Amino acid sequence: MARTVSRASVNPAAYDQYAWVVSDIRDSPNQMGEEELTEFRQAGYLCGGTDEEANYDAFVPAAHERLYEINFQPRQVADWIWFYKAMFTQVGVRIPFSAFQMALLNRISVSPSQLHPNSWASIRCFEMVCEYLDLPVSVDVFLFFFTLTNPTKEGKHRKGFMSFRAAQGRKIFGLFEDSYHGFKDKYFKVRPAKDRHPFWLSLEGVRLIPTYWSFGAGANSFIKVVYKNMSAVDQQIAEVLNAVFGKNTVNPHLLMGDRESGRNYILDMSASVTGLPDLFQTFLGGGDEEEDNEQPAAETSTAPPEDKTTSGPEGAVGGSGISTQTAQVEVDKAVHSSPPREVVGQGGSTSAPDDDVEVVIPTPKRKRKESSSPEGVLTVMERNFDASNFIDTQLIPGTEEYFHESSLAGQARWMYRTLLRGAVIARKAEFELSGMESLRRRLEASGKANNELKGEVETLRQQLTQSSEKLDAAEKKATTAEQKTIAAEQKLTAAEKKQKESDATIERLVEREMALEGQVGAAQKRVAEVEEEKRAVEVELSTWKAKYKDVVKQGRGAILATEEALKAQVKIIAPEFDTSAIGVRKVIHDGKVVDASMK
Known part of the structure; x- marks a missing residue:
């Protein structure tokens, strides 16, 4: 088991770089101690007790650190990814994430620790339902049924835990918990062990998913999915899920408990709508060996025809969804063909056998069931499934060579999905005809x-x-x-x-x-x-x-x-x-002395 390190030391920011985080999360210091983290690792919650446990080290954050904090000094301090305890212990999430989970987180631009536990429960339920009904796990289909929201009461300029809520008129899952408490204050860091490569980075060192909280979480124009823009296969998957679970939503606790009980729960719900209780067993249940060799759809990824099946973040991450790689089902030891590849939208699995290898399609022996028809007449669903004769008699002229070159398992899966969709349509038609x-x-x-x-x-x-x-x-x-x-x-x-x-x-x-x-x-x-x-x-x-x-x-x-x-x-x-003639007031006038005029 990988070691549990004491406390990481990162200096607190000199200024408030996280003013956009809601107050209740800012006021939630970590309460998970080193002893509790050690017990968590020893119980195998992180990677499910697999060999992957040795690839990662877990750290208890410093007292001043919070779940939303970002590493702004990657050259001085090694990068990490945040997780909170409840997503592993209560919801059952494990690392490395499945290809579907990686593609979804990349599509919505949300880090794993910024997603609410109820939303992780919805993701897990969707993967399990698609696996049990043998349907491809598609990001587009998931986002058709769910809308990403920021349910904070502190305004649009604050961000907290992001949540998926059911799109209007398209609710197929119930809530895992009506009121979720006690998960915000127990969190830890995860780093890759020495000389190990983390699942959240590509081989070139590019982040495949966000590892830190962000104010821009969910700000992606490709998150909203409308029916008319979906592929034909995704539309069919959405119709099947809506028909089966639209009026009777899935209870996450019944689905996410014991694996066998959850599988039976989903198949029973499907049978109650389609009227075909033995559909899966009739067309896909080839025996214990066949079931053991079948790989869950939620844990596989798309690969080219010439590649081997891969899993983890290196699987294909597409913009329109994740199609599953179906494992080769050995119906008979006499079947000699290359491994089939399931292609979303192509009607099932196809294979490319070698030119010099003969393809032999045997007739599997199956026990005849008692008829449920009142007249005692066997229906197609109740007959022994003679695949080769059925295919030869039902093929459209000119298509024989394509089917004869395909594996029996791929043909069985294609017919199973086709009849499942047809049964849903027929079930709806019965109600219409009765009226x-x-x-x-x-x-x-x-x-x-x-x-x-x-x-x-x-x-x-x-x-x-x-x-x-x-x-x-x-x-x-x-x-x-x-x-x-x-x-x-x-x-x-x-x-x-x-x-x-x-x-x-x-x-x-x-x-x-x-x-x-x-x-x-x-x-x-x-x-x-x-x-x-x-x-x-x-x-x-x-x-x-x-x-x-x-x-x-x-x-x-x-x-x-x-x-x-x-x-x-x-x-x-x-x-x-x-x-008397002498005076200052006297003047001479005409040879005579006279008085001057006084003016």
Whole structure:
């Protein structure tokens, strides 16, 4: 057994890189200890106790690590893949995954640990049902019946566990658990053992499935599958599953318990719908050796005709589904042919025998069963299955060589699936035919009612004519009203246009008014300054006037004094001279001394 390592150490992120994860998962630290993980490995839950156990090591995460955390340092820390305990212990998942599981996870872009346990139960049920009914396991058929959802209450910007819910009107499985609790806090890491290659990587190192949680989980435009876009084989598989389990859904607990009980449970449900309880045993039950050599459909993958059967992630992963590789069923030791290859959509298994090897198709001996027919007549289902004679008598002319070159097991499988689909159709037809008489009576009653309705129809036709006339008048009124409405709308548009122009004009005037108010304010300020300057000038002028009066007065005094001095001098010189003619206010005019005019 591979070793169980203590605790992995990864430093917590420096910032919140997981804001998109819902709060209840962020608040769920791991409660699974080293002792519990060791018991888990010893019980063989991881790989089913097979030799694969030695290929993988399991780790208990560090205390700060959570189920959704991603390895952002792959060069320093070895990559791992997350798993939670419940998907192995309660649902029965094992690694390495089947080719169908790998293809489905790749298609929906969801890591195994981000898928809810109920969804893993749906995947397991689908694989087991297809195996027990010997139907190819197809991703397209599964996604036709199921829709991937993100059932969180914290909005579309948060992601939690992704879930598959039944598509509307196409529910074939019940819930594994109505309310699932106690699985979120027990999880662990898995890495490949030294020098071992993990199933989730290709040989080139490319991831075949997501190994870490992602906000983009389920964001794939190819997840939604509609019936008309499915292949013909997938459509037939979907019809069979819907007919068998559409009205009576599968109970996962009854199916996923004991393998033999689960197989009988599915076959009984199929028989209750098709009416063919021994269909599988009649056409495929060749004995214990044949059943032991048959490989389950859910655990195989598609391979080219020249390749050997392979399993695991290296099997083909297609966009439209996974077809199963049916193991060679040795009906008789005398059958010499190459291993058959089942091809989805080709009507069964075909083989390519070597050119130099003779193909011998024997008639297997089978015990005749008692007839269930009331007349004692054996039906095709109840006869001994003489494959070679049946094929020779029922073949379309010209196709013998193709069937003679095919293995008996492949032909038996093709006929089994064809009759299973035919039985479903016939079962539906029985119900329809049983109601024909009732339909005939209803048709007669409908004929009578039809005659009575003819008169009502004529009356209604007349009323319809009157209503048409009233409708025409109403349409005319409506047209007139519409024209008036258009005219009113045009006027309203013109008024709105004028209103906009008026608003623009008012806006410009307001701006101009504000500018003028600014200019007036500046002018008023300038006037105040001028008034102040005027008052200063007036004060200065008054001062100058006072000085001027003093100067004038002093000048007049000086003139008069000069005049008196002059007169005194004249008196001395010429005492008899009349000095009255001498004065500062005297002027000579026309040779005479006269007084100057005073202005």
